[in-house]
Amino acid sequence: xxxxxxxxxxxxxxxxxxxxxxxxxxxxxxxxxxxxxxxxxxxxxxxxxxxxxxxxxxxxxxxxxxxxxxxxxxxxxxxxxxxxxxxxxxxxxxxxxxxxxxxxxxxxxxxxxxxxxxxxxxxxxxxxxxxxxxxxxxxxxxxxxxxxxxxxxxxxxxxxxxxxxxxxxxxxxxxxxxxxxxxxxxxxxxxxxxxxxxxxxxxxxxxxxxxxxxxxxxxxxxxxxxxxxxxxxxxxxxxxxxxxxxxxxxxxxxxxxxxxxxxxxxxxxxxxxxxxxxxxxxxxxxxxxxxxxxxxxxxxxxxxxxxxxxxxxxxxxxxxxxxxxxxxxxxxxxxxxxxxxxxxxxxxxxxxxxxxxxxxxxxxxxxxxxxxxxxxxxxxxx
Amino acid sequence: xxxxxxxxxxxxxxxxxxxxxxxxxxxxxxxxxxxxxxxxxxxxxxxxxxxxxxxxxxxxxxxxxxxxxxxxxxxxxxxxxxxxxxxxxxxxxxxxxxxxxxxxxxxxxxxxxxxxxxxxxxxxxxxxxxxxxxxxxxxxxxxxxxxxxxxxxxxxxxxxxxxxxxxxxxxxxxxxxxxxxxxxxxxxxxxxxxxxxxxxxxxxxxxxxxxxxxxxxxxxxxxxxxxxxxxxxxxxxxxxxxxxxxxxxxxxxxxxxxxxxxxxxxxxxxxxxxxxxxxxxxxxxxxxxxxxxxxxxxxxxxxxxxxxxxxxxxxxxxxxxxxxxxxxxxxxxxxxxxxxxxxxxxxxxxxxxxxxxxxxxxxxxxx
Numbered sequence: 001x002x003x004x005x006x007x008x009x010x011x012x013x014x015x016x017x018x019x020x021x022x023x024x025x026x027x028x029x030x031x032x033x034x035x036x037x038x039x040x041x042x043x044x045x046x047x048x049x050x051x052x053x054x055x056x057x058x059x060x061x062x063x064x065x066x067x068x069x070x071x072x073x074x075x076x077x078x079x080x081x082x083x084x085x086x087x088x089x090x091x092x093x094x095x096x097x098x099x100x101x102x103x104x105x106x107x108x109x110x111x112x113x114x115x116x117x118x119x120x121x122x123x124x125x126x127x128x129x130x131x132x133x134x135x136x137x138x139x140x141x142x143x144x145x146x147x148x149x150x151x152x153x154x155x156x157x158x159x160x161x162x163x164x165x166x167x168x169x170x171x172x173x174x175x176x177x178x179x180x181x182x183x184x185x186x187x188x189x190x191x192x193x194x195x196x197x198x199x200x201x202x203x204x205x206x207x208x209x210x211x212x213x214x215x216x217x218x219x220x221x222x223x224x225x226x227x228x229x230x231x232x233x234x235x236x237x238x239x240x241x242x243x244x245x246x247x248x249x250x251x252x253x254x255x256x257x258x259x260x261x262x263x264x265x266x267x268x269x270x271x272x273x274x275x276x277x278x279x280x281x282x283x284x285x286x287x288x289x290x291x292x293x294x295x296x297x298x299x300x301x302x303x304x305x306x307x308x309x310x311x312x313x314x315x316x317x318x319x320x321x322x323x324x325x326x327x328x329x330x331x332x333x334x335x336x337x338x339x340x341x342x343x344x345x346x347x348x349x350x351x352x353x354x355x356x357x358x359x360x361x362x363x364x365x366x367x368x369x370x371x372x373x374x375x376x377x378x379x380x381x382x
Numbered sequence: 383x384x385x386x387x388x389x390x391x392x393x394x395x396x397x398x399x400x401x402x403x404x405x406x407x408x409x410x411x412x413x414x415x416x417x418x419x420x421x422x423x424x425x426x427x428x429x430x431x432x433x434x435x436x437x438x439x440x441x442x443x444x445x446x447x448x449x450x451x452x453x454x455x456x457x458x459x460x461x462x463x464x465x466x467x468x469x470x471x472x473x474x475x476x477x478x479x480x481x482x483x484x485x486x487x488x489x490x491x492x493x494x495x496x497x498x499x500x501x502x503x504x505x506x507x508x509x510x511x512x513x514x515x516x517x518x519x520x521x522x523x524x525x526x527x528x529x530x531x532x533x534x535x536x537x538x539x540x541x542x543x544x545x546x547x548x549x550x551x552x553x554x555x556x557x558x559x560x561x562x563x564x565x566x567x568x569x570x571x572x573x574x575x576x577x578x579x580x581x582x583x584x585x586x587x588x589x590x591x592x593x594x595x596x597x598x599x600x601x602x603x604x605x606x607x608x609x610x611x612x613x614x615x616x617x618x619x620x621x622x623x624x625x626x627x628x629x630x631x632x633x634x635x636x637x638x639x640x641x642x643x644x645x646x647x648x649x650x651x652x653x654x655x656x657x658x659x660x661x662x663x664x665x666x667x668x669x670x671x672x673x674x675x676x677x678x679x680x681x682x683x684x685x686x687x688x689x690x691x692x693x694x695x696x697x698x699x700x701x702x703x704x705x706x707x708x709x710x711x712x713x714x715x716x717x718x719x720x721x722x723x724x725x726x727x728x729x730x731x732x733x734x735x736x737x738x739x740x741x742x743x744x745x746x747x748x749x
Binding site: 037040043045046049052053144148149150151152153155163164297300301302303305306307308310348349352353355357358359362 | 439441442444445590591592594595597598599607608625628635651652653656739
């Protein structure tokens, strides 16, 4: 890495610089809390809880990031989360659909709502802000209607396990092995591409070296999770969603189109991209992910309540923005959004461990949100 | 193509409009029209008209309040107009304005914000409409009646119950929203009850927190973190309502502590009653809603007829330092032992619902 810095005269690519700053900020926050809580924050048990507490916001943030990158916004996710969760709970308890159908119904409802809101935005040219603001109100109303303002308890142990059970440690290691193989395979392919496009000889050693931090990260993560109880199921789902997000944004035409549309919609349209269709798709995708998140949310609390998910949209947007996404569109990464979600959850978790009063928690979180974006803007100027 | 779209949109809008207008005609819009045309005298049969401005219907109990209130109005043959403010104080101010334009004879308010509601009281009094503060206390000395359950007693009873069952050990205190007057009153009462035990170090409060908007998932996170911080060495989780108790139970369940740790609650929600039957939650506080709603309707009718409220007693509003007339109803502590003789006997909850997750051979005999 030192060589790379020398090569580019001490200039890292901005995106990488941003990622390193954020990791450093997270590390600082973690170390501070570890010290302040009397060495409790960085125990495997708390880290396991922390990852659990990140997963719902994280999953929504992945979808939200893609929407934001495309230059759109979705304010309705909190209400949609409540609605999809309530549908699943009612499908299970009142309509007796059976578990798989109940789970699926939440995801389908989420996608359909996303599809509808996307259609209004893309094809009727109503600004996404307005459509989803309407959605925020309407879907909350729908939640109250179908739950009859009652909290619907969930007794099914399998449903509940989505929110709180763990993957057995040896399966965790198998997953780790698969992940490491995948990382190596990607590194190998990268090296080969260099040769294919005649950019020089395949630099296998260099690419493998670059893969080391990722591999180390995987091993440490699994080790920490296993030394408590294993990977929590919600965290596993969150990781899968995040990987899917990384794949979509980096390696599919759909993903690259989102950046083009968000960066300059007219240029994108004139170069033959179907802006409308892609916007429709991205809203549907966010809707589906919100459906997935709603299952975890409902399973974790053990019931579907009429006010489930209120203000979740702001958590998700904050995570994206802290992670370096621009609300103007065209800029932002999945990695950043996930890190943003983790930072927010770390603040919540740490302050809760320290028993900080609720009003101080709000003030601190608000200040950090503004400060994070402020720092980002400073970095952009220089 | 565009024109087609426009038609489609037009169709959608008119469809939605039709849907929305249908049910509203029974209470809202139609009567507004009447009142606007005929002024305040617009009471066709000379029926007493009661306006009931509610803060929310999101929690189960408020749904029951509304149903009981409307049912008793019907029984007493008076008209009632109910509005719901979706937890927004500004919407409630508009609702009250609208109720007053509809020419109501008496106004019942379940306030979203205790202090902001005082201005609504002023408006009503300016039009000579008497005001009842329902369940939650309005910070105004102009109200004609405060009707509620013995709120200060709720906090005390919860804490006393916990202390009696767990005289020694570590306590987690989960309080309600710090913007809710009742939550603050409950906290103070609980602190007062536990003070001696805390001072003598019999019990230790290891975490205490007001939870924003009484959210179950925030309570879940708080208890999760408090358990981590104390290595699961917790004997009682004193929670101020059932929704948050559900969150606390999820946190305990994950650590295999359900049934071993005392969990309190309030409201006697259906899911909490199930948890009590299963032994996951220890107790809840049952505030019989039907007597409350009925008493409110009857008091409202008396006020409308300018009759004296004989059963009202002075109640000290600490925030104002003044006494106001109040009717405070009894509350009931519900635990596993008296489920049958309280909530089920009153018809507040169904036997089948409460024991839904308990195997048939372990249920008490149906009465």
